[in-house]
Amino acid sequence: MIMKKLLFTLVAIATLTTLSITNAKAQDYKNAIGGRFGSYNGVTFKTGLSKGAMLELIGNFRSNKNFSWVQLTGLYEVYKPIGGAPGLKWYYGAGASVGSVKNKFIDESDVYLGVNGVLGLDYKFNGAPINLSLDWIPTLRLTPDTDFYSGDIGLGVRFTF
Secondary structure, eight states: OHHHHHHHHHHHHHHHHHHTOOSOOSSSOSEEEEEEESSSOEEEEEEEEETTEEEEEEEEEEEOSSEEEEEEEEEEEEEEEOTTOTTEEEEEEEEEEEEEEEETTTTEEEEEEEEEEEEEEEEEOTTSSEEEEEEEEEEEEEESSOEEEEEEEEEEEEEEO
């Protein structure tokens, strides 16, 4: 059952990514790829969906001798301009995450699903292919146990194209 949910989520994210290849821009760039640095470091990719909206995919990972963790998050983000600040926009949105954690010390692993929110600031440098964002992503974990994580604050640094 968990593998079916995981497969369904991955197919849904891949479908949204494929459908997102349009000419519309929410920000002053069409696509951006780079790193996200916070409690959980990872890679991030943003692409324009429609006027005023983007899809962001975030892959996080962490590992040491007793623990390994991987998570994929997909977020639908709505962008709004900030008057008097060219290139700076604020955004909000929601999405979902799927992940896997393995505790090597006690030989136990779990697959989990969560619902995410996002609130942030996004800045595109004029004349340079660089984008910065600062955001907050709280999570309601649905499986294997239901709990609320107050969120990760992260800094995104991306190359735009």
